[in-house]
Amino acid sequence: MRFRDAAHYVRDDPDRGVFRVHRDLFSDEALFELELQHIFEGGWVYVCAEFQVARPNDFYCTKVGRRSVIVSRDEGGKLHCFYNTCRHRGATICHVERGNKKYHVCDYHGWTYDSSGRNFDIKDRKEGAYPDSFDDCDHDLIPVAKFEGYAGLLFVSLKADVASLEDYLGDARTFIDLAMKQGPDGMEFVPGRTNYTFNGNWKLQIDNGMDAYHLTSTHRSFVNTINRREAGQSSNQQANSQNIPSRFALESGMFNFENGHAVIWSDQPDLEKLPLFGAIDEVRARVGKIRAKWMLRGCNLTIFPNLQIADSTSLILRTILPLAVDRTEMTMYSMAPVGEALELRTRRIRQHEDFFNITGMATPDDTVIYEDCQNGLSVGADDWLQCFERGMAALKPGADAHARELGLSPVASMSGRYAVQNEVCYHSAYREWVRRLSGIAA
Amino acid sequence: MTLLAAASDLLAREGLYLDERRWDDWLALYCEDCTFWAPSWLDEEVQSNDPERQISLFYFSSRAGLEDRVWRIRSGQAPSLVPIPRTTHLIANPVLDDCATGDAMVVRSAWTCHIYTLRNRTQHVFFGRYEHHLVRLGGDWRIQHKKITLMNDFVPAMLDVFCV
Structure with a gap:
C-alpha cells in the first residue's frame, strides 16, 4: 500500500472513546523504512549507560537504527560518539561490543584514531605523495549530530534539528530518576546481559513492555509456578519472585507523556521480596518518603522509541533494535544499586533469571507470542487493532492525584485497581508515531 | 565398565532422555542437591564465573529448580512450549579429568542440540561444551554439578533447559 498521511493509520479520538491503530503499522515494509529514517535515525535514541564507559578510553559499540556508532570516553574523561567507520575506505573500525x-x-590500511575520535595517524603519510589539499581535509571520525545524557543514560540523535534531550524526555525523567537513583552510589548493570531476536515488529515489544493484560494468559505458567512454590508444591525457593495475581486488588495506574513516552505503575504485593526493600531505610532518608514509596512500586517505563526500564519482578533495562519490519533484536540487563549487599544482589539475580532472562520462564513466551502476532498481522487485512481502549473510561486528561504527588503534568492519567490492566498506556507511542511521520512526502 | 565408559553412558542417556521427553528419568540423573549452571558471556572472550554476583543463563542451586522447569514444560501453559520443540542432542569427545576415582569424576564433552520449532517451522542449532561432575550413589552414577557453556548465545526467541 502506498503511504498516505500518517494520521490515516491511527484513529485517535478519545472524546468518542476511540483509539485504533491500523495493522499496516506492523507489516508494511514501506512504513518500516519511514520509521527508520524519521524515528530511529531522525531523533533521540538511547545508546548506553554512562557507567558502561566509566574509565578513560572505555568504549561501547552499538547501533542507532541501521547506523553503527562508537561511544568513547577520551583520556581526559570527556564522552564522544562517532560513526563506526574509517574516513579512508569506510571500513568498520571497531568489531567488539566494548x-x-x-x-x-583500522584493520584495512592502518589509519589510527584516538579515543576522542581524532585522527592520530595516516599510515605512510609522508611517502604518500598526497596533494596539499589533502591536509585541508578533516580526517577525524565523524561525530553524530547530537549526543547528550540524562541521569547517567546516554542518547544520540543523528539529526541535528531536534529539541534538547531534557525537553524530549519531559516528565518521563521522573521515572528515569526513580530507577537510576535507587542506589546511594549510583546504579550498575549486573555483569552478564542477554541478547536475543524475535521475528516480529519492534512495536510489539514497545506495547508488551507495559502490558499488564497479558500476564495471566501468556505468563500463566510463571504465575502458576509461583503459586506452586507458595503452596509448598515446589521446594525451589531460590528466587522468591513476586506473585503477580496478588497485584490485582492493589492500586495502579498509568501516565501518557509527551513525545511517545509512557509508564504503568502498581503497588507490589510482597514488598519484603524486593531487593530494594532490604535497603529502604537508606533510600527513604536520601530521597524522601514519597519517592521511596514510588521506588518500591512496580513501574514499567517506555522511553520512545528504543528504551524500556521495567521495575516489576526485577529491575531491568532493555533496548529495542529494529532489524526489519518483522525482525527485532533485544538486549537486556539487570540493573542494581552499586554496592548492594550480596544477599540482596543474589536474590535480585535469581529473580531476574526466573522471569526476565531469555532462558527464564516469562520472556520466551513473550517473544514467541510476538512471532504469532507478526504472522497474524501479516495476513494483510485492512483493519484497525482493538488493543487501545481498555481503561479508556477511567482516562483523565492531565494530572491525577498520583501525578500531582510527583509534580508531573502528563498528557493523560489513569488510575484504579490493577485488575483494569489498562491498554491506554500505548496511546503515547502511536501519537508520537503520527507526529514523526506527518508531513512526509512518500 | 571403565570410568570413561560409565561417564559416556551417562552423558548419552541424558541426551536421550531429553530428546524423548522422559523428564522423570532425566531428573533422576541428578542429585537432589545438584547445581545446574549455564554461565552468560560477559564479552566476546569472558564467561561469567560467579552466579551470586553475575547473571547466568541458567543457575539452579538444587534439583527443585529443574523440577519447576519440568512442571512448566508439562503444564501446556507456556506458549513457547506448545507444541514442545523437537530436539536431538549429539554429545561427543568425552575426556575425564585426571582425578577421576570410582566414587567421583569430572568429564568434559562437546555438544550440539538441533531444535525444530513446530510453531513456525524454523530450526536452529545451539552448541557448546559440557562439564559434568559425577558421583556414585548406591552403585549408580549421578550428576552433582553440570556446567553448560553455550557458544552461540545470540538467542532466536526462546531457549529452555532441554535446548542445551
Missing part, C-alpha cells in the same frame, strides 16, 4: 582502547586502528 573494551578499553587509547587508539582505534
